[in-house]
Amino acid sequence: MRIDALTIFPEYLEPLGTAILGRAQTKGLLEVGVHDLRNWTRDVHRSVDDTPFGGGPGMVMLPGVWWAGLSEVLGLPTSPQDSSETTPSDDVGRRPLLVVPTPAGRPFTQQLAEEFATRSHLVFACGRYEGIDQRVFDAAAEHVDVVEVSLGDYVLIGGEVAVLAISEAVVRLIPGVLGNQRSHEEDSFSDGLLEGPSYTRPEVWEGIAVPEVLKSGNHARIDRWRRDQSLLRTAERRPELLADVELDKADFAVLRS
Ligand code: ADE
16 A cells, blocks of 8 residues: 655654554555645745635635645646546556545544555645645546545644544554454454453452453353443443444343343
């Protein structure tokens, strides 16, 4: 997979080269390009924004600068009007995906992370201020897939933190990136439920013992106990998730208890 990100704060994205994401690059499973949007400005002030049409607070990022940057990184025509180039491939995995983090986007979920992980090229556009002129994305959608995504119902200062979060969620799903494949098959959300509690040594810490069942060696009992913990935790913290989970008799029994 290749990930490119355009931002006016490239240093904010340095963690993309660290820890598991860094190792994925060393292993040849990931390439990352971070680009300073100001490289595509044309004026002496290197402006990237202007006041919004229709009035209101804040500044909106300029379509010309964004198109210049995105078209280069995505290999699109230098003019959005030029439709001569790039018929989108039939193979979804090979089509670049332009990801725009914004609080006005669709919620970013594990399911979207799994979809993104099937792509070979993600390009992130990090907006600041009141966002990026919408015409950039409307024009880009003629050439590539575009998705506006939100990390949650709160407002960040810009898209950079969302790029880090989304990249982590996606890259860890690429086969070979995590040492142990089971570790994400058993994650929170992969079965629609929150993950239950985990324990390690010592067996008794500060007078608090690890649940007995986990030391029983009885894997059927352990699996049942873990499922029960997931169900109870989900019912308490995120009850709305249960609507989309297939529950059997044993599940109902624990939820009624
Ligand atoms: N940019 C600002 N707030 C955001 C959010 N909640 N999710 C994604 N990108 C953002």
